[in-house]
Amino acid sequence: MGQITPGVVLSKVAVYAVGLLFMAFGVAFSVNSGLGVSPVNSLPYVVSLVLGVDMGSCVIAVFCCYVLVQIVIYRRDFKWVNLTQILFSTLFGYFVDFAKAVVGDFALPTYPGQLIMLAVSMVFVALGVCLYMDAGLVNMPMEGMTNAIAERIVKKPFHDVKVAVDCLAVAAAILLSFVGLGGLEGIREGTLLCALLVGKMMKPMQKVVAPLVDRICSAPQEEQGEPEVLMEGEGVSE
Incomplete structure (x- = not known):
């Protein structure tokens, strides 16, 4: 196993941040597709429309609620280091604003064009989730909550539970949209497609x-060699 060195930690943080950036661009493309935002962000997006607040702030607020759900599920087994999810959620909020600024008003006007933008969005979201989960730091709040539900409540594989959790998030966003806005906003057929397909796309992607x-997050060979010699020495002295 590789040593946990400052270089390895920095590599993990960098991979994690790149994953969040991919997800943020997924949000921007889904918004501009006009077919509905991605399920992970459907609830924050509708909350932002209802309250008239910027989406980044709503992402942070909703994701904090997901952390609270984890605390309730895990109770005493909740690792307090997972509160850093709030920190990464804040970073993600800034990335969303950045991605929206970069993408701007770019849109493909025809329906096939909208589907292409939606497909790009789904690839970005699935790739982003794979990257930051494989970095091995902390989950983002929605994935952390999904893990908690998968491990403690339904005891089923993460990928399958993610599809269900995404669908529940979309259902909550639809309800809030009708109650708070008097109609359906930000959620369309594309949102449902994302809910059904992103979890499935992650399986082959993770391979x-x-x-x-x-490879990126492993310590260099020379760094890995030294600890093994020390361990052998400890074994002899015993």
């Missing part, structure tokens, strides 16, 4: 992403 992230 490629996981080994790559492992």
